[in-house]
Amino acid sequence: MTEEKKKAAIREGLFYFSPSGIEPPHLIGSRCQKCGQTFFPGRIQCPHCSAKELEEIALSAKGKLYTYTVIHQAPPGYQGKTPYIVGKVELPEGERILAPIVQAEPSQLRIGMQMELVIGKAFDDPEKGEVLTYQFRPFREKE
Amino acid sequence: MKKVAVLGVGMVKFGRYPNVAIEELGQRACWAALEDAGVEWKDINVAFCGHILQGSTMGQRVFNRVGMTGIPILNVENACASGSSSFIMAYQSVASGMYDVALALGVEKMSFKGMIDASRQDDIERPLGMGAMPTKYAMIARRYMEDFGLSRKELASVSVKNHRNSVNNPYSQYQHEISSEEVLNSRMICEPLTLYQCSPTGDGAAAAVLCTLGKARRFRPGSHVTVAGCAMGSQVFVQGEPNDISEITSHTAKRAYEMWGSGPEDLNVVELHDCFTIAEICHYEGLGLCGKGEAKNLLLSGSTEIDGKIPVNPSGGLLSRGHPVGATGLAQIAEITWQLRGQAGARQVKGAKAGLTHTLGGGGGMACAVTILTR
Numbered sequence: 001m002t003e004e005k006k007k008a009a010i011r012e013g014l015f016y017f018s019p020s021g022i023e024p025p026h027l028i029g030s031r032c033q034k035c036g037q038t039f040f041p042g043r044i045q046c047p048h049c050s051a052k053e054l055e056e057i058a059l060s061a062k063g064k065l066y067t068y069t070v071i072h073q074a075p076p077g078y079q080g081k082t083p084y085i086v087g088k089v090e091l092p093e094g095e096r097i098l099a100p101i102v103q104a105e106p107s108q109l110r111i112g113m114q115m116e117l118v119i120g121k122a123f124d125d126p127e128k129g130e131v132l133t134y135q136f137r138p139f140r141e142k143e
Numbered sequence: 144m145k146k147v148a149v150l151g152v153g154m155v156k157f158g159r160y161p162n163v164a165i166e167e168l169g170q171r172a173c174w175a176a177l178e179d180a181g182v183e184w185k186d187i188n189v190a191f192c193g194h195i196l197q198g199s200t201m202g203q204r205v206f207n208r209v210g211m212t213g214i215p216i217l218n219v220e221n222a223c224a225s226g227s228s229s230f231i232m233a234y235q236s237v238a239s240g241m242y243d244v245a246l247a248l249g250v251e252k253m254s255f256k257g258m259i260d261a262s263r264q265d266d267i268e269r270p271l272g273m274g275a276m277p278t279k280y281a282m283i284a285r286r287y288m289e290d291f292g293l294s295r296k297e298l299a300s301v302s303v304k305n306h307r308n309s310v311n312n313p314y315s316q317y318q319h320e321i322s323s324e325e326v327l328n329s330r331m332i333c334e335p336l337t338l339y340q341c342s343p344t345g346d347g348a349a350a351a352v353l354c355t356l357g358k359a360r361r362f363r364p365g366s367h368v369t370v371a372g373c374a375m376g377s378q379v380f381v382q383g384e385p386n387d388i389s390e391i392t393s394h395t396a397k398r399a400y401e402m403w404g405s406g407p408e409d410l411n412v413v414e415l416h417d418c419f420t421i422a423e424i425c426h427y428e429g430l431g432l433c434g435k436g437e438a439k440n441l442l443l444s445g446s447t448e449i450d451g452k453i454p455v456n457p458s459g460g461l462l463s464r465g466h467p468v469g470a471t472g473l474a475q476i477a478e479i480t481w482q483l484r485g486q487a488g489a490r491q492v493k494g495a496k497a498g499l500t501h502t503l504g505g506g507g508g509m510a511c512a513v514t515i516l517t518r
Contacts, residue, residue, distance in 0.1 A: 003233055008215070008269075010266065010267055010270070011266055014267075017464060023241045030510060033194040037380075037382055038382075047380045048380040048382075065285070065288040066286065067281050067282040067285045067289075068282065068285060069278055069281035069284075069285060069333045069334050069335075069336075070328075070333070071272060071278060071281075071332075071333045071334075072331045072332060072333065072334070073276065073278075073330070073332045073333070074272045075269075075272055075275035075278070076269075077269040077270055077272070078270065078271070078272030078341075079270045079271075079272075080206075080267075080272065084272065085271070086278055086282070087282070088272045088282060089384060092235075094383050095382070095383050096383035098268070098273055098274075100271055100273070104456070106334070110385075111285070111286065111289045122270060123270060131270075133271060
């Protein structure tokens with residue numbers, strides 16, 4: 001009998017994904033019902049107009065690479081290999097998501113290129129098991 | 144509102160002091176400022192201490208070594224704008240008429256700490272290694288280079304300029320020139336920012352004594368450096384960009400210029416927040432020294448050299464003078480004061496009459512502080 005490896009999201013409520021992969025993942029954000037601004041992570045009060053009427057929304061899973069950097073000297077607390085790539089992906093809703101950029105060599109990245117959301121391992125936690133996070137990779141058309 | 148004079152300034156040379164207590168560094172900065180002002184601790188009515196990392200009641204721990212007179216002491220934390228915020232608090236105390244003489248101190252000891260963690264969300268950004276300052280600024284650099292055609296060499300030249308300026312600053316942490324090649328070949332931190340494009344960690348302290356202009360003239364006849372304008376600011380909501388460094392700088396500077404009644408074209412010298420090379424580039428635009436996208440031309444034309452049209456960071460800036468975070472804002476005040484008095488030695492900007500200081504701190508939120516001094 002094989003034991004399914006324990007998995008946990010890096011924080012609850014940030015993204016939806018189906019372990020079987022049947023449905024594509026999406027980020028969970030908020031939209032202010034008064035002024036229309038969108039936020040990720042979600043909020044209970046709008047920092048733009050201070051309204052408390054916000055609705056939970058599924059954010060687009062594709063966006064443009066707004067900027068990125070390759071990190072050679074990791075800051076304290078980082079749990080992964082170095083060097084690694086971090087970037088901001090601008091979604092059509094307007095929000096720019098700060099996220100790990102994966103499945104790409106730095107030389108393949110271009111500002112403005114289409115990126116897609118993936119859910120992948122951030123690190124292993126002794127109690128929680130495999131900790132999962134949202135990441136972006138270059139979007140490649142399926143053949 | 145009363146007119147406020149900067150009666151005295153002083154600082155300790157920024158650097159590494161593993162065997163000197165931060166309280167002693169602060170005390171020495173106080174001595175230097177009090178002596179320059181020609182006053183004693185008993186003359187101070189209120190004191191402020193800006194710092195980020197030193198723990199509770201840091202101000203009291205310094206000032207108690209200088210004198211214990213029971214005056215109100217406040218500790219001010221605003222990330223890298225802590226020292227400037229401390230100064231502006233001191234200014235407001237005197238300008239309001241509530242106190243006659245105020246002392247503003249900035250201190251920081253970073254010898255035992257590494258990179259400043261600017262994570263907005265500890266549980267996400269920290270383990271994913273996304274929250275540190277070099278990361279944030281490296282991404283700003285990449286985008287700026289893409290949008291405005293700035294090359295790596297051009298970006299690095301900010302560090303070359305500021306290190307060259309610091310050769311003539313005895314208070315600077317580093318006092319030697321470095322070449323463009325040395326900057327570009329230094330250890331890569333976050334692309335494109337190499338080690339020498341990031342301000343160093345270090346220890347230091349700086350202080351200023353402020354009083355009403357009337358009282359300053361009674362202490363010492365003659366002309367005095369005065370606070371012509373100042374402003375503090377925090378972020379305005381910008382969709383998708385919680386850490387926009389230009390917007391907060393421009394709206395804060397705008398209010399300082401309005402208070403002064405003049406604009407960037409009338410400045411003679413600037414000390415701005417070059418925590419990374421790209422920051423200086425962006426702040427040329429944010430402070431209105433040039434238009435959007437024109438920072439590269441301003442830099443490459445030599446306009447921001449000490450003998451240029453609008454010298455920037457004659458002290459060596461954060462990049463070379465150092466950035467013990469809470470102390471920086473007051474080191475900038477000291478530099479501009481010396482420049483306006485003609486006391487800046489070989490790094491003197493000729494005929495400086497109006498100078499601006501600018502700091503920008505960012506952690507979970509952002510704080511900006513701009514002051515304009517004239518003489």
